[in-house]
Amino acid sequence: MKDLAGTTDDERFFLHSGRRWRRTDPSLPDDVRARLMSHLGRGRSGVRTSAKGDDGAALPRARRTVQLAKEGLGERGTPWWEQSQAERTARWTAALEELDALHPKRPDSAIRKRPGDA
Known part of the structure; x- marks a missing residue:
């Protein structure tokens, strides 16, 4: 079977391994996209690490993180092409x-440095 990766009828979806996936909203500013x-x-x-561990709260939190980022x-x-620009920005x-x-950012002083780091 021919690999159809990257081909769709429109720019809203892409195909990977025969499955159709929704594309990222093209109106996202680069800095917003990078943070998400x-x-x-x-x-x-x-999700990978908590599935192996004993921390019962870690897996739901990791899954919530994935869900929020994908949203x-x-x-x-709601599909981004059905939203106004104001709704997309609010999303x-x-x-x-x-x-x-x-996931609050840690101040630089709280980040542990390795031996030899300046």
Whole structure:
């Protein structure tokens, strides 16, 4: 069977391994997209590691992180092409606010340095 990755009727979806996936909202500013992708990566990593561990609260939190990031990116929830620009902006703003509350940034002084780091 021919691999159809990347081909669809429109720009709203892409195909991967024969499955159709919703594309990220193209109106996202680059900095917003980067922050949401960072949260998505952190959430996916958390799902993998917490599934192996004993922390019962970690897995639901990691899954919530993935869900919020995907909603912010426009990949889940109301399709981005059905929303006005104001609704799209509200969607990613709300997702980032909740994600930032779930995962507050640590001040530089709280980040442990390795021996030899300046």
